[in-house]
Amino acid sequence: MQDIIILEEVYKIYTMGEVEVAALNGVSLTIRKGEFVAIMGASGSGKSTLMNILGCLDSPTKGRYCLEGLEVSRFSKNELAEIRNKKLGFVFQSFNLLSRTTVVENIELPLIYSKRISKREVDNIYQIMQTLGLGGFQTHYPNQLSGGQQQRVAIARAIINNPALLLADEPTGNLDSATSADVMNVLCDLNHKIGITIVLVTHETDIARYARRVIVLKDGKVLSDTPSTIPLSQISCETTP
Amino acid sequence: MPALFKIALRAIMRNKLRSSLTILGIVIGVGAVIVMVSIGQGAKFFVEKQLESLGTNVLIIIPISTTHTATRGTTGTITLTVEDAIAIVKECSAVSHVSPGVRTTTQVVYGNMNWTTSVSGAGPDYQIIRNWPLESGRFITQQDVNIMAKVCVLGQTVVTNLFGTLDPVDKWVRVKNVPFKVIGVLITKGESPTGQDQDDVVLMPYTTVQRKIMGVTYIGIVLASSISAEARFEAIDQITSLLRQRHRLRPHEENDFTVISQVEFASTVIETSRTMTILLGSIASVSLFVGGIGIMNIMLVSTTERTREIGIRMAVGAREKDILFQFLTEATVLSSIGGVVGVIFGIAVSKLVSYSGGWPSLLSLPSIVVAFLFSNMVGIFFGYYPARKASRLNPIEALRYE
Ligand SMILES: Nc1ncnc2c1ncn2[C@@H]1O[C@H](COP(=O)(O)OP(=O)(O)O)[C@@H](O)[C@H]1O
Numbered sequence A: 001m002q003d004i005i006i007l008e009e010v011y012k013i014y015t016m017g018e019v020e021v022a023a024l025n026g027v028s029l030t031i032r033k034g035e036f037v038a039i040m041g042a043s044g045s046g047k048s049t050l051m052n053i054l055g056c057l058d059s060p061t062k063g064r065y066c067l068e069g070l071e072v073s074r075f076s077k078n079e080l081a082e083i084r085n086k087k088l089g090f091v092f093q094s095f096n097l098l099s100r101t102t103v104v105e106n107i108e109l110p111l112i113y114s115k116r117i118s119k120r121e122v123d124n125i126y127q128i129m130q131t132l133g134l135g136g137f138q139t140h141y142p143n144q145l146s147g148g149q150q151q152r153v154a155i156a157r158a159i160i161n162n163p164a165l166l167l168a169d170e171p172t173g174n175l176d177s178a179t180s181a182d183v184m185n186v187l188c189d190l191n192h193k194i195g196i197t198i199v200l201v202t203h204e205t206d207i208a209r210y211a212r213r214v215i216v217l218k219d220g221k222v223l224s225d226t227p228s229t230i231p232l233s234q235i236s237c238e239t240t241p
Numbered sequence B: 001m002p003a004l005f006k007i008a009l010r011a012i013m014r015n016k017l018r019s020s021l022t023i024l025g026i027v028i029g030v031g032a033v034i035v036m037v038s039i040g041q042g043a044k045f046f047v048e049k050q051l052e053s054l055g056t057n058v059l060i061i062i063p064i065s066t067t068h069t070a071t072r073g074t075t076g077t078i079t080l081t082v083e084d085a086i087a088i089v090k091e092c093s094a095v096s097h098v099s100p101g102v103r104t105t106t107q108v109v110y111g112n113m114n115w116t117t118s119v120s121g122a123g124p125d126y127q128i129i130r131n132w133p134l135e136s137g138r139f140i141t142q143q144d145v146n147i148m149a150k151v152c153v154l155g156q157t158v159v160t161n162l163f164g165t166l167d168p169v170d171k172w173v174r175v176k177n178v179p180f181k182v183i184g185v186l187i188t189k190g191e192s193p194t195g196q197d198q199d200d201v202v203l204m205p206y207t208t209v210q211r212k213i214m215g216v217t218y219i220g221i222v223l224a225s226s227i228s229a230e231a232r233f234e235a236i237d238q239i240t241s242l243l244r245q246r247h248r249l250r251p252h253e254e255n256d257f258t259v260i261s262q263v264e265f266a267s268t269v270i271e272t273s274r275t276m277t278i279l280l281g282s283i284a285s286v287s288l289f290v291g292g293i294g295i296m297n298i299m300l301v302s303t304t305e306r307t308r309e310i311g312i313r314m315a316v317g318a319r320e321k322d323i324l325f326q327f328l329t330e331a332t333v334l335s336s337i338g339g340v341v342g343v344i345f346g347i348a349v350s351k352l353v354s355y356s357g358g359w360p361s362l363l364s365l366p367s368i369v370v371a372f373l374f375s376n377m378v379g380i381f382f383g384y385y386p387a388r389k390a391s392r393l394n395p396i397e398a399l400r401y402e
């Protein structure tokens, strides 16, 4: 399988006055297509910083980042925006849906910026909504949905442009455990059936067990990089709706 | 583009009160520009129309020195003669017509009706100089002047007051108990720039007014017209030197007459009304400017409030340009709605003003188009800074914004 992410000696250094904080302190790692990776670590260990760089929302201070063979660490702001649009999907802890905008319009948001709203795309939206159990909620507003449903809308939005990589920063952080399991099942279903690569940040071991590889960060460095001990994904995905 | 437009419209609809107030600022601005400019142009048109009614290329020669009348007391010393007038048209190449004149105010009687009006002596060229056509009948001829014919031509105000709806031509009126035959009626000329009713007049051969009514030999005024508007300065020079020569004035002596060009007077008035239009227009523009600041203010508030939305859009692939256009479109849509409503409002108020005040208002299409385009530009200009600020946001910080 080919490498989708290659990080070589990536640093992110924040300068606050005189003090320099290395949020990422020389991270090197490779993630292959179709992997389901969990990133763990204490608060302040650099998980979000890493996700922002992987998600092309930020550029490393130093080091190289290749995404699907493109050296995106050298890309301009505009080029990064295009990468985010075409190759990446985000799922956030706080859902980040547009509040006064309907479910359908939230999901089609990435399409607006890739100028691809055709009949086919609209059909695709309905199909994705159906698969994610959102059928019938098209014209609802996010505040009319439960947390789990909102996160599923966010997932639908993340995958509408068929991205190569799905990034989820604590996607279950705001959900109860039953709903969390629900959302995690959706994610590993996507990983299994569509083969979408997923990188997920969590500090819950239960959640990390859905992944098949766990990377632990400490002080901006990779502390450990191991296969998940009990890959829950293989068991649970069979029972996914 | 339609997607951006939809987003903009939705954002505007979301905060109806706030959007309406912002739009109101532009409405007032655009409306004020249209009202002020149309009133100003109406005034200019009004003045020009009146000046036109005075006759083109008109020069007025009066037997009074402008500088020394008071001190020398020469007001009574009448120096202008019919011969002067004849000499002017004969010898001054830049002068095409002259009409000697003399004037008195007296009562004119028809049947049991009477009317006090201005009785003016005129020559046959008076009509050409004043550019004043007849409604019916004929005008004074050289023959009438030669024989001091007891004939008169009436202005519309006199006709209305003495004859009502009757046709005055060939009727007889009495002035100081002398009967005069009405030979013609002038068309309506309206008010002069100084507000006098020009139609309140009875014209007679100047010789008739001199001998049969006033019993004098002098003339009070000579109306002349230059061969063209450009030739008026040359005409003034020629008349001045001719009259100085005829009046045997030594080089050190002041003129005992004055030559005024109607055009000069007219252009001052037109200039004044143009200045007024500009002044009114710029006052109105200030309110449009204030409306623009309102847009900027609202857009700044709006982009701050929607920082998170901007972050989300950027995360899913919006480029700087997309965010910039989104907010620019919003500002432009706001100002354009204001522009359209402002144009309607401006037209309505202009009509109302011209209707109730009797003050003419000229709605020119260019001024409406300009006001509307200007409102768009106001939107773009004042929307640009907030939009650019929004587009330069750091997506990570924007997403974290509470
Ligand atoms: N914008 C920033 N400016 C300065 N320091 C930052 C910034 N973002 C993160 N940091 C610092 O970098 C380190 C890593 O942060 P983060 O990646 O958010 O950690 P985690 O997500 O693992 O809790 C922390 O020490 C944090 O204070």
Ligand SMILES: [Mg+2]
Pocket: A047, A048
């Ligand atoms: Mg974090």
